[in-house]
Amino acid sequence: MPYREQIPIEKGLDNTAKLMLEGYNYITNRRKKFGRDLFETRILGGQKAICIAGEEAVKVFYDEDKIQRKGAAPKRIRQTLFGEHAIQTLDDQAHRHRKELFMSFMTKEKLDEVSVILERQLDVALDKWVVQERIVFYREIVQLLTKVAFEWTGVPIRQDEIKKRANQLEALFDSAGAVGVRHWKGRTSRNILENWLKQIITQVRNGDLTVSQDTILYQMAWYQDKNGELLNEQIVAVEVLNILRPIVAISIYLTFEALAIYEHPSEREKLKKGGEKYQELFVQEVRRYYPFFPMLIARVREDFLWNGHDFRKGNFVILDIYGTNHHPDIWEMPNVFNPERFRNRKENFYEFIPQGGGDYYRGHRCPGEWLTIEFMKILANFIVNKVEYSIPRQEHRYSMIRIPSLPKSGLIMTHVKRV
Numbered sequence: 001m002p003y004r005e006q007i008p009i010e011k012g013l014d015n016t017a018k019l020m021l022e023g024y025n026y027i028t029n030r031r032k033k034f035g036r037d038l039f040e041t042r043i044l045g046g047q048k049a050i051c052i053a054g055e056e057a058v059k060v061f062y063d064e065d066k067i068q069r070k071g072a073a074p075k076r077i078r079q080t081l082f083g084e085h086a087i088q089t090l091d092d093q094a095h096r097h098r099k100e101l102f103m104s105f106m107t108k109e110k111l112d113e114v115s116v117i118l119e120r121q122l123d124v125a126l127d128k129w130v131v132q133e134r135i136v137f138y139r140e141i142v143q144l145l146t147k148v149a150f151e152w153t154g155v156p157i158r159q160d161e162i163k164k165r166a167n168q169l170e171a172l173f174d175s176a177g178a179v180g181v182r183h184w185k186g187r188t189s190r191n192i193l194e195n196w197l198k199q200i201i202t203q204v205r206n207g208d209l210t211v212s213q214d215t216i217l218y219q220m221a222w223y224q225d226k227n228g229e230l231l232n233e234q235i236v237a238v239e240v241l242n243i244l245r246p247i248v249a250i251s252i253y254l255t256f257e258a259l260a261i262y263e264h265p266s267e268r269e270k271l272k273k274g275g276e277k278y279q280e281l282f283v284q285e286v287r288r289y290y291p292f293f294p295m296l297i298a299r300v301r302e303d304f305l306w307n308g309h310d311f312r313k314g315n316f317v318i319l320d321i322y323g324t325n326h327h328p329d330i331w332e333m334p335n336v337f338n339p340e341r342f343r344n345r346k347e348n349f350y351e352f353i354p355q356g357g358g359d360y361y362r363g364h365r366c367p368g369e370w371l372t373i374e375f376m377k378i379l380a381n382f383i384v385n386k387v388e389y390s391i392p393r394q395e396h397r398y399s400m401i402r403i404p405s406l407p408k409s410g411l412i413m414t415h416v417k418r419v
């Protein structure tokens with residue numbers, strides 16, 4: 001007889017409200033209470049969900065014979081963060097085929113191209129910042145990354161539209177963990193952006209808008225699915241947003257990077273002296289230490305037994321991303337900020353999962369991870385070598401409940417100077 005045991009069960013008919021109230025710590029709090037990396041809860045109208053964390057859990061979560069994405073993403077996430085019929089909701093061949101498209105934008109050449117755009121935009125922005133009394137760093141970076149995202153993808157945008165589109169793109173990721181007004185702002189923004197992009201895609205297809213063939217917009221507009229058919233304009237719009245939105249979302253990590261240098265002043269000197277190698281260690285630790293993407297949700301594809309528990313077809317499985325990145329079995333002193341922990345660390349796709357785990361091409365791991373790391377390295381270099389600024393007194397702490405989290409002040413900087 002295979003080994004079976006009763007796993008801990010979180011009491012309550014529906015614990016969605018508790019999850020929203022405890023945010024990044026919901027799973028960790030219960031893992032501590034139960035002394036297990038595996039427990040059962042009920043969410044989204046009382047449906048059974050098994051919460052898991054740790055390296056072995058990540059392996060199971062990314063085993064596509066056991067786990068699927070179809071029918072997993074809650075409606076409120078599809079209406080804001082993902083969009084309907086997005087790559088995040090696909091499995092098997094259909095998923096792999098579409099993933100190839102995303103990965104085709106992540107070549108060295110394309111990444112160099114977008115890095116050059118970012119460096120130029122930072123330089124242009126600096127001219128503006130030096131004459132301002134103060135800047136809210138996060139707000140500036142949201143607009144800056146919007147410009148970068150549009151230029152790189154080739155989606156045309158007028159100068160006077162940038163602020164509006166930046167706010168709309170920000171609303172898509174800012175609303176994901178929200179209820180009420182913030183949620184509705186995300187939904188409305190998604191509708192507006194999808195309709196606008198749909199028109200652009202139609203114009204590309206019927207020749208009313210000429211865009212270079214090597215742009216991401218062109219490639220997406222003419223992408224054929226595994227049956228050799230064009231996607232409908234709505235889905236193309238969703239997938240173009242799957243590039244624009246997360247590029248703007250990197251503003252959260254860039255703000256946490258600036259915060260890390262403020263909270264740990266010795267990092268500035270180490271970054272100056274350590275060159276690109278130390279930048280890499282620093283960037284990885286920022287992505288591990290600070291809260292961003294809290295957890296992932298999927299469904300059991302076929303019944304299976306793991307760790308003494310019967311996973312039943314159709315049940316939700318929730319992987320604790322934040323908790324795995326702070327798991328004491330994986331990380332020594334996980335709540336200490338220490339870039340050095342990455343110096344001799346072997347790459348392991350199941351332990352360090354700020355942007356998902358497993359394989360990029362076969363699974364759902366974030367295709368934008370290399371781009372994100374590049375952007376963060378560019379910012380680290382910019383902060384320590386190209387600019388000086390002061391951080392006045394402000395509320396720079398960040399919430400562990402609000403998703404996504406961010407330093408409350410958005411990080412105010414004064415006396416910005418070019419070095």
Ligand code: HEM
Pocket residue numbers: 087088089099102242243244246247249250251253292293296354355356357363364365366367368369371372
């Ligand atoms: C801001 C930093 C980012 C974070 C924290 C982040 C995080 C994530 C996470 C956690 C996933 C889910 C992995 C899974 O479902 O197993 C994901 C998927 C995805 N990300 Fe990112 N991401 C970031 C940046 C980017 C960028 C820059 C792009 C594109 C340029 C991007 C495009 C995507 C896409 C298309 C998916 C779906 C992949 C799939 O389902 O196969 N992300 N990301």
